[in-house]
Amino acid sequence: MTRAVTLMRDQQQYGEQRDGHPWGITALGADLVSLQQYDVSISLKLPRTPENLAAGNFMLDLALLSPPQSSMMGANTSTSLIAHSRRPAILTYTSPLMDTAHTLARMPLYLIGWQREAETLHVPMFENIEFARGWRNVPGSLRLEIQSREQMQVYDVEVRFLAKFSGLRWLMYRWRLLSFFTFTSMFWSVSMITSTIVWLLLSQYWGSRVEGDRRMKSEKTEDGDTPIKEEYDEASIKNEDDAARQEEIEQTTNIAPLNNETEEAESIRAIRYDSDSGRGTAFDGYNILGAQRRRSHMSDLPES
Known part of the structure; x- marks a missing residue:
């Protein structure tokens, strides 16, 4: 100056x-x-x-x-x-x-x-x-x-x-130019590093929260007692009744069933199992239809 x-x-x-x-x-x-x-x-x-x-x-x-x-009067x-x-x-x-x-x-x-x-x-x-x-x-x-x-x-x-x-x-x-480039580069580097660290911390925090929410939802789904509606058609109920009668007859007469009858009983039991597991699908009707065909075929055979 x-x-x-x-x-x-x-x-x-x-x-x-x-x-x-x-x-x-x-x-x-x-x-x-x-x-x-x-x-x-x-x-x-x-x-x-x-x-x-x-x-x-x-x-x-x-x-x-x-x-x-x-002073009070404004003079110096x-x-x-x-x-x-x-x-x-x-x-x-x-x-x-x-x-x-x-x-x-x-x-x-x-x-x-x-x-x-x-x-x-x-x-x-x-x-x-x-x-x-x-x-x-x-x-x-x-x-x-x-x-x-x-x-x-x-x-x-x-x-x-x-x-x-x-x-x-x-x-x-x-050193004005050197100071300008040096401190500008340092400021930019520190800003980028700080932003990256903050972004990583936030992403890890929110990612852990989302993962925890998903895990809690899956545990609730597994532990939930949601009732499952069971549907039975008339054909499956009729087949079960026939199988029960056949078992009662066998127990009262003490006559060993024929091979075909044994196979029929086993097929009926399989139908019952399949009807429970495959109910509501195409396998349900297919198993019932096969059992009816086997019964009609056995009824056509001559008695010995």
Whole structure:
């Protein structure tokens, strides 16, 4: 951050004409922040006039002032001093012979206006200065004064605040493109990995719940006492009655049944079993029809 300072002089004091030291005040705005280190320096552009050369060492007085407070009437009150520094400065000395040779060598540049007989001084005023937390501790303006025994002539004055970053701030400020691609890739990778992990956990959780519901439904179906409706047709009931009568006759007469009769009884028992297992299907009618045919065939055989 750079701020230009406009210098002025106190021309009158107690009604008398006198030359004071040049000074100037400029506002800093809201560019400075607390808990951040700064290097503060002054860039001073001076012409190489006899007065400036004769001044020798001169002093630069820099004061950092707090923001003004507002009173009940809305007018600004006085400010308080936050930091103060005084540093010496001097123009570079050159002998008359070297000064003449330097001027002759740069004469073409002076004639076309590309250079001027001036020198720029860079004077450090604060190193690693840090402001405490709170808006009252951050400077809102500065005051610069050039103190010399001679009347100084000045082309331009600038006060520079250089923020000293460290750690991640320094990396992002010095290597902007590399930091952009690196941190963007890291953010994308972390987002994808996190989304994948969350998706896997949710899928496993919901999958286990669905599997548990299916298992509970199957257990309820197996353990349920749902009555099964049994249907009997008239033919199967009649065959069962005939088989029961035949068994009673055999038991009362104690006559061993013939082979055909034994086969008929066994077929009737098989019909009963098949009618229970295959009831409602095509096998039911088929078994009954076969039993009737065997009975009619046995009745047609001559008695021995």
